[in-house]
Amino acid sequence: MDKAQQDQNAKYQQMVKEATPKPEHRKNIVLAFLTGGIICTIGQAVFNLFSKIEPTRMETTGTTQATMIALGAIATGLGFYDWLAEHGGMGAAIPITGFSNTVTAAAMEFKREGYILGMGAKMFVVAGPVLVYGILSSFIISFFWAVLTGTLL
Amino acid sequence: MVAFEKEGRTVDYLKAFLVGGTICAIAQIIYDNTKLTPAHILVAFTVVGAILGGLGIYESLAQFAGAGAIIPVSGFGNAIVTGMMSEIKRLGWEGLFTGAFEITGLGVTTAVVFGSLMAVLFRPKD
Amino acid sequence: MTQKRQGLQTISFDQSPRIISSATIAGPKEASSNLGSYIDRLVTDSMVGEQTPEKAERKLLYQACQDALAKTKLTEKDIHLFIGGDLLNQIISSSYSARDLGIPFLGIYGACSSIVEGLGIGALIVDGSYANAVLVATSSHYQASERQFRYPIELNIQHKSSNQWTVTGAAAAVVSNQGEGPRITKATFGRVLDYGIKSPNDMGAAMAPAAADTLCRHFQDTNTSPGDYDLILTGDLGSIGQKLFVRLVKEAGHTLGTKHMDVGAYIYKPEQGAGAGGSGCACSALGILGYVIKEMYQGRYHRILAIATGALFSPVSYQQGDSIAGIAHGIVIEG
Numbered sequence: 229m230d231k232a233q234q235d236q237n238a239k240y241q242q243m244v245k246e247a248t249p250k251p252e253h254r255k256n257i258v259l260a261f262l263t264g265g266i267i268c269t270i271g272q273a274v275f276n277l278f279s280k281i282e283p284t285r286m287e288t289t290g291t292t293q294a295t296m297i298a299l300g301a302i303a304t305g306l307g308f309y310d311w312l313a314e315h316g317g318m319g320a321a322i323p324i325t326g327f328s329n330t331v332t333a334a335a336m337e338f339k340r341e342g343y344i345l346g347m348g349a350k351m352f353v354v355a356g357p358v359l360v361y362g363i364l365s366s367f368i369i370s371f372f373w374a375v376l377t378g379t380l381l
Numbered sequence: 382m383v384a385f386e387k388e389g390r391t392v393d394y395l396k397a398f399l400v401g402g403t404i405c406a407i408a409q410i411i412y413d414n415t416k417l418t419p420a421h422i423l424v425a426f427t428v429v430g431a432i433l434g435g436l437g438i439y440e441s442l443a444q445f446a447g448a449g450a451i452i453p454v455s456g457f458g459n460a461i462v463t464g465m466m467s468e469i470k471r472l473g474w475e476g477l478f479t480g481a482f483e484i485t486g487l488g489v490t491t492a493v494v495f496g497s498l499m500a501v502l503f504r505p506k507d
Numbered sequence: 508m509t510q511k512r513q514g515l516q517t518i519s520f521d522q523s524p525r526i527i528s529s530a531t532i533a534g535p536k537e538a539s540s541n542l543g544s545y546i547d548r549l550v551t552d553s554m555v556g557e558q559t560p561e562k563a564e565r566k567l568l569y570q571a572c573q574d575a576l577a578k579t580k581l582t583e584k585d586i587h588l589f590i591g592g593d594l595l596n597q598i599i600s601s602s603y604s605a606r607d608l609g610i611p612f613l614g615i616y617g618a619c620s621s622i623v624e625g626l627g628i629g630a631l632i633v634d635g636s637y638a639n640a641v642l643v644a645t646s647s648h649y650q651a652s653e654r655q656f657r658y659p660i661e662l663n664i665q666h667k668s669s670n671q672w673t674v675t676g677a678a679a680a681v682v683s684n685q686g687e688g689p690r691i692t693k694a695t696f697g698r699v700l701d702y703g704i705k706s707p708n709d710m711g712a713a714m715a716p717a718a719a720d721t722l723c724r725h726f727q728d729t730n731t732s733p734g735d736y737d738l739i740l741t742g743d744l745g746s747i748g749q750k751l752f753v754r755l756v757k758e759a760g761h762t763l764g765t766k767h768m769d770v771g772a773y774i775y776k777p778e779q780g781a782g783a784g785g786s787g788c789a790c791s792a793l794g795i796l797g798y799v800i801k802e803m804y805q806g807r808y809h810r811i812l813a814i815a816t817g818a819l820f821s822p823v824s825y826q827q828g829d830s831i832a833g834i835a836h837g838i839v840i841e842g
Contacts, residue, residue, distance in 0.1 A: 240702040241703065243751060243754065244709060248747050249668050264406070267401065268448050268452045269394050269397050269398045269401070271452035272393055272448035290484040291487060293452070301496055307503070310664070318409040319409065321408070322423070323452045323453055324454060326663050327492070329661070330663070332500070333660070336505050336659065337659035337660060354423075354658070357423075358457070362430075362457065365427075365428045367481075369462055370435060374469050374477070505661050506661075507649060507660070
């Protein structure tokens, strides 16, 4: 790309920036806060419920997350979750219910290409990276933790 | 394992609401001010959760905020690393490879089962 | 032989090919849009009874072709060529419709500019007497485009203000040298311009330079100015792309004022939640073959310049970091 083209592109990108309306920052943040807060409050109720049954905090965490995942999947199936995300933004995406939504939405979408090569193959098209990088980063951290604390020596 | 609080109190709900809401609001600020897609942000929060978990910081937050720290996807990252470390303590090297799904396996399987069920029952709408 | 070329990029048709019939079909969201009353056939279910949006889009396209034919005395056998384009990979909506129509088929891809590309090519062929009648059609479908270019429908995505909503619908026209109807008098085929826009959320911005370039080139080639037209229509720049387009054209020395209308920015009402407006092959097609043609028959417009714009990219190209190029083709319709 020559210099003139680069200058023109830079100038145009400035124009685009000026022409694009700014996101409604304050409204978006408040809605994300409320949506995420409410989902976590529901999560707290589930957590309190399971804490009466489960023996350890670790197991309560697992069952709470799983229950919220199930609720997220159902809300997605009923077509409610994408509406929630359109307004709540990251308040709907960041909770574990949003992770569940990515799995269910992909499953619903790609079922049309068959259960094996469609739904089965593409179910984790968005959630896959979360698992992959969650595991990779945990692996590295745990490895160093284990070596540095002498747990594995 | 720290002492396990079994009783639900109103203040727990408030803390869950505030901390969970704040984590989501931070994500929203990132989304509105960068070109990152939601997938990038989900991955970033998971990784940050795992790192903070490995450093022992996230568990303190979870002790304080309960579901406010467990439910955001950073709590999922924390659950991966916590499971891994606890399995390393139990099994040694093997734990490094079996631990990822120690806590989260429940959630991942639930996602697969319910995701499939929903896909069979419903179809996407405009 | 008369001079059929004008200036650098413009073609002047002297046999005056006519749009002897046109038909439009669209989904429920379009039914309640600003263009609702201009659309011939409205369906209440965007899936039109089909299992997948791809099959639904195909059905819409085929129906539009049938409707356009039904308005003439012609049958499939009288149509010498079918020119079709759409957004789906390997333009399957058009090719499967062509299979069912049984008319010799030329598949085209100009992204959302396809309708004008098709009408332009159709006019060329008819003007050159290589065919008596040509069927031109394009289509797009919200769900089919979303899943191909963006994300699964039910995914938790908060759309950015610059996002555009793909129009669900199809439009078809018969271009012929026999019969009555508005004439296609000129065509200006555009160059592909790339100003380095990388985000698929900014499609209007990616297409605006191409639209401005084709418009200015047309004015220069034909020695005309905005005052010579009743309406200058652009396809699917949307509210942001439209602003950029007007500014670029102004920098080149032309003021459009109220002569300009962008179908993408116009089609949806603000409360319909379509971000920066409509997009897709059906957007410009409904604008030209629905709105413009109907208003021409009403006598509101006599000479219009329609410029349809397309964003040239694929999910693979933008994930590999390529910028999004734009294209725009223009035709003059007189009636």
